[in-house]
Amino acid sequence: xxxxxxxxxxxxxxxxxxxxxxxxxxxxxxxxxxxxxxxxxxxxxxxxxxxxxxxxxxxxxxxxxxxxxxxxxxxxxxxxxxxxxxxxxxxxxxxxxxxxxxxxxxxxxxxxxxxxxxxxxxxxxxxxxxxxxxxxxxxxxxxxxxxxxxxxxxxxxxxxxxxxxxxxxxxxxxxxxxxxxxxxxxxxxxxxxxxxxxxxxxxxxxxxxxxxxxxxxxxxxxxxxxxxxxxxxxxxxxxxxxxxxxxxxxxxxxxxxxxxxxxxxxxxxxxxxxxxxxxxxxxxxxxxxxxxxxxxxxxxxxxxxxxxxxxxxxxxxxxxxxxxxxxxxxxxxxxxxxxxxxxxxxxxxxxxxxxxxxxxxxxxxxxxxxx
Amino acid sequence: xxxxxxxxxxxxxxxxxxxxxxxxxxxxxxxxxxxxxxxxxxxxxxxxxxxxxxxxxxxxxxxxxxxxxxxxxxxxxxxxxxxxxxxxxxxxxxxxxxxxxxxxxxxxxxxxxxxxxxxxxxxxxxxxxxxx
Numbered sequence: 001x002x003x004x005x006x007x008x009x010x011x012x013x014x015x016x017x018x019x020x021x022x023x024x025x026x027x028x029x030x031x032x033x034x035x036x037x038x039x040x041x042x043x044x045x046x047x048x049x050x051x052x053x054x055x056x057x058x059x060x061x062x063x064x065x066x067x068x069x070x071x072x073x074x075x076x077x078x079x080x081x082x083x084x085x086x087x088x089x090x091x092x093x094x095x096x097x098x099x100x101x102x103x104x105x106x107x108x109x110x111x112x113x114x115x116x117x118x119x120x121x122x123x124x125x126x127x128x129x130x131x132x133x134x135x136x137x138x139x140x141x142x143x144x145x146x147x148x149x150x151x152x153x154x155x156x157x158x159x160x161x162x163x164x165x166x167x168x169x170x171x172x173x174x175x176x177x178x179x180x181x182x183x184x185x186x187x188x189x190x191x192x193x194x195x196x197x198x199x200x201x202x203x204x205x206x207x208x209x210x211x212x213x214x215x216x217x218x219x220x221x222x223x224x225x226x227x228x229x230x231x232x233x234x235x236x237x238x239x240x241x242x243x244x245x246x247x248x249x250x251x252x253x254x255x256x257x258x259x260x261x262x263x264x265x266x267x268x269x270x271x272x273x274x275x276x277x278x279x280x281x282x283x284x285x286x287x288x289x290x291x292x293x294x295x296x297x298x299x300x301x302x303x304x305x306x307x308x309x310x311x312x313x314x315x316x317x318x319x320x321x322x323x324x325x326x327x328x329x330x331x332x333x334x335x336x337x338x339x340x341x342x343x344x345x346x347x348x349x350x351x352x353x354x355x356x357x358x359x360x361x362x363x364x365x366x367x368x369x370x371x
Numbered sequence: 372x373x374x375x376x377x378x379x380x381x382x383x384x385x386x387x388x389x390x391x392x393x394x395x396x397x398x399x400x401x402x403x404x405x406x407x408x409x410x411x412x413x414x415x416x417x418x419x420x421x422x423x424x425x426x427x428x429x430x431x432x433x434x435x436x437x438x439x440x441x442x443x444x445x446x447x448x449x450x451x452x453x454x455x456x457x458x459x460x461x462x463x464x465x466x467x468x469x470x471x472x473x474x475x476x477x478x479x480x481x482x483x484x485x486x487x488x489x490x491x492x493x494x495x496x497x498x499x500x501x502x503x
Contacts, residue, residue, distance in 0.1 A: 036436045300416075323414075352432075
């Protein structure tokens, strides 16, 4: 069965500029333009440009929007200040993760609103989840703006130089996880100091029709400083080094935010939302498997699904693995039985039939130096 | 070696078969097209010297940032020599895939299957097809 893939407003640009297009979450996306390693390093040392228009962008308006989101998110939303952003999860009754999302509290020319950015592969599920809980709540308007807009991430130590000339006010005084709306280049949109690479950076949302012009402006500006366009493959190596979970790997309907170690995204006290009681229970349970980071001694690369063993006993499995361009070693994240999930522990990974040593290390694998 | 003088397997390995009769020693490697498609190679596992292979048997594995792939022997015979410097210098595969990027030398045991290999023109057509 072939499914028609969705295309971002920048699809034609990618295809005509060497982007190798692959399916991801129902979208046709560039996996790489040239070298993954070079795209990765450019983001770590200069600036990388990412088309992330496949991410779901929802808009909620109305006076009841904040309490509504608060009633579903693992993270408190009612006290989210205007201009601020929080990472949180939507959980099912068992505490499993429906999706991990960013919630923004913003104001544009149309007024106050909340933006929810969710994973591409979960967008329809998230909309259904929200709509099911909206029933009878007439004070809220929910709109899916994914196809009307484009989203571009500008990431890396020189991201500021690329973004600053395009936006209204000075983005250098923005705190991490804050956002604004206003003029961007020749259009209007939203920009936030957020990202999924472990670097400083901004994510921009603009109308679909304005995307190519903005993208080309960013390409020109980033080239001056050694930057490049970056595909999904390097986006994955970057987020993995930064130990950021990826839905479908470190999070799923059966893996909770507590197991994933996302305690910071859990406000469990004095709140009520789906999964809250289960998550509270899990928090007290010290026997649950835990997310760990592993560095391999050898050169072969662990991949998703590979078994992790302690001695002859199977203790877990890999959820994401790659070759770390920064550490120049194979790295992995995975879930391991609590008894074995201790930093410094030497475990084995079944690398296609051969057991090879790997050591549990503190996460993240990479942390940018703050200057 | 000139790519025009090589034979190719559908699985993107090349083989050079010398013209002289007698002890036929084939040199094998992976094509520039395959190296280009894989990109960002991080690991290569060579076959063991002495290994007996049939055409199509796994010869070793090559790993890129993205994924791991096996490569296969385009000929039948015994592995008599491997390019032991290659795993520590994978750039050779990109720079000189038909020369310093060679992988193994195989003493041919059965030449009947050589006819199934493609010449350069036929292989070029296959690559053009796969690129679309």
